[in-house]
Amino acid sequence: MRNVIVIGIGATPINEHWQLSLRELAGEAGLAAMHDAGLSTVESIYVGNMMSGSANHQQHLGSYIGDWLGLKFNEAVRIEAACSSSAAAFRSALIAVASGQVDSAMAIGVEKMTDSPGSEITAELATAADADWEGDHGVSFVALNALVMQRYMHEYGWKHEHFANFSINAHQNALHNPLARFHSALTFEKYENASMVADPIQLFDASPMGDGAAAILIAAEDAVLTTSKDRIRVLGSAAATDSIAVHGRKDPLWLSAAEKSAKQAYAQAGVTPQDIDLFEYHDAFTIMASLSLEASGFAERGQAPRLALDGAILPGGRIPVATRGGLKARGHPVGATGMYQIFEVIQQLRREAGQNQIENANIGMAQNIGGSGSNIITHIFGRA
């Protein structure tokens, strides 16, 4: 397999983009990545998206987006793995380039959620869970996460307030991210007094939906002669699955697919968790932030809230997370989220993260979680 480097990145702000079509959103992100790379064409595209068929009455996004870009491709497909669609799409692009199928490929994550009523989107999101054994009983995604969080608090003795810093850190970091959904600081009081969504999940434990698109253009390192940007290499890429229904897992408080994919990615990159300078994790809910940190080797089982309490997750801390706001405050356009995570890791490693820049960021990790932990994909990047 050939070494692969990131040569272009692009993204739109995450917002309610009622004035832009799905194609325009994806096209703008793709075009920005091509401009960033100084390229006017690309061989193949892989689109990460979850719900365009129902929310936007448009499937077949490969050639659809190609039209907007004025391009034809070797390959142009959509990859769907619920909330992990974008990391899966990036991995498809990566394998195509690393294997020599093509010399360059672009992965575009896009989701347009705010044209539909919230209730419809809640039902759409539930299609990421087990329709027969979860969805059909009316269990929404926030309810599934609430069940897990309830058990986690019971098992390890944490209270709701102990999760506050995950969200406060995210909102703080988003303040200086022009693409973020929210630009408002969160206080402990606001966090604790927020309305209840599904006990114990309150409003500020949950990430917001939104419309947005991000694109990453990659190429075989040996095929790229010059780039004006710092070369960022893909050091590790691994995916793993678990049972789709939470009740199907031996231990619902342990993300075994996160552990498996993270360990494989560490091995490929030749690093340990201690070498990771920043971690764009999948904080769809504060409980997911905790479980991801533990399964990825940053905290002992049941101890992730301690990283939030002692400041380890802050920009200057031992393992900075959600450095541009995370799902919580940058926003969570589900099928596009994984691409924003990679976009942000690349920004950090290129030292282009502005006021959010993590000092001496040399190795960064992104982890994208599909469903309530059934598809988990981990990527590690490093300065070449």
Place this chain on the structure above:
Amino acid sequence: MRNVIVIGIGATPINEHWQLSLRELAGEAGLAAMHDAGLSTVESIYVGNMMSGSANHQQHLGSYIGDWLGLKFNEAVRIEAACSSSAAAFRSALIAVASGQVDSAMAIGVEKMTDSPGSEITAELATAADADWEGDHGVSFVALNALVMQRYMHEYGWKHEHFANFSINAHQNALHNPLARFHSALTFEKYENASMVADPIQLFDASPMGDGAAAILIAAEDAVLTTSKDRIRVLGSAAATDSIAVHGRKDPLWLSAAEKSAKQAYAQAGVTPQDIDLFEYHDAFTIMASLSLEASGFAERGQAPRLALDGAILPGGRIPVATRGGLKARGHPVGATGMYQIFEVIQQLRREAGQNQIENANIGMAQNIGGSGSNIITHIFGRA
């Protein structure tokens, strides 16, 4: 890239499977392929499916199907490229194995369409077209094909009756295919007197929807010590795209993506159209059958109906097509169709096609078309 061989195949009948869930359909096909290969596990799965999110309220099919099979995977994603979803999924599996990411992978195509009213499915199918410029104007897929067929007949002087043998041959071949949707012979009179759908497309120019699943299990040739079945090698695999909207093409009567992908596949396999012993083409409509034959090099521009008229497409002819019934009579469960095509090519090359067996079938081709020609994927297989 490593040589890849097909080691297992499985499929369900195409029918109205109201008693089976999407998961059961896909699981049964996958399990049959694993039994066929003599394997009890597989490393990764790639699911080809178009409309499960809306038609079945279930996305995230990788881990969903994995649960039924009792398996966890390295990778389990859904690939969507409208009607070409399954060939795209097979290609993803192929690249994963050929590149050495994994030693074995399974591609499963599944679609469950008959739980929803026909009008809803017609709207679903239209999401494969350009929502902004085709779908929103109420142009259905049959209407798009009717426009193309009308122009084709005008341009080259063919009448509706000249397309009859495409459908008659398909129905004849399906008679002996136990998995086929239809087991009824079609006469010329019945073809010509059928009800009009969208002028000039009458009922028997169009393929039927249905529920079904097919699975193909592949492995790196150097990783497979013994198989009880004939070894069938993947000789060529190529994809290409064109503009999603028909009006965006310079020549709406020429499938440039079919030409491009077929030429690449021929070059990879080191063969010419004359070497192809059978062709599972994408006869969603008789006009698509014609355009596919021409762009793939089996007929001159505008002359494909001649192949139907002179018997070249029959089992004993120069280029047998739809040897188990094709989309027209085996059925067209859209996101699964491409996998049925490959399943049938493998059956032929293994000499397991029963009364439909093409004599001395050594090299077979399958071509899967997404939308009205915007994503086209060609595969060539040969006896090892």
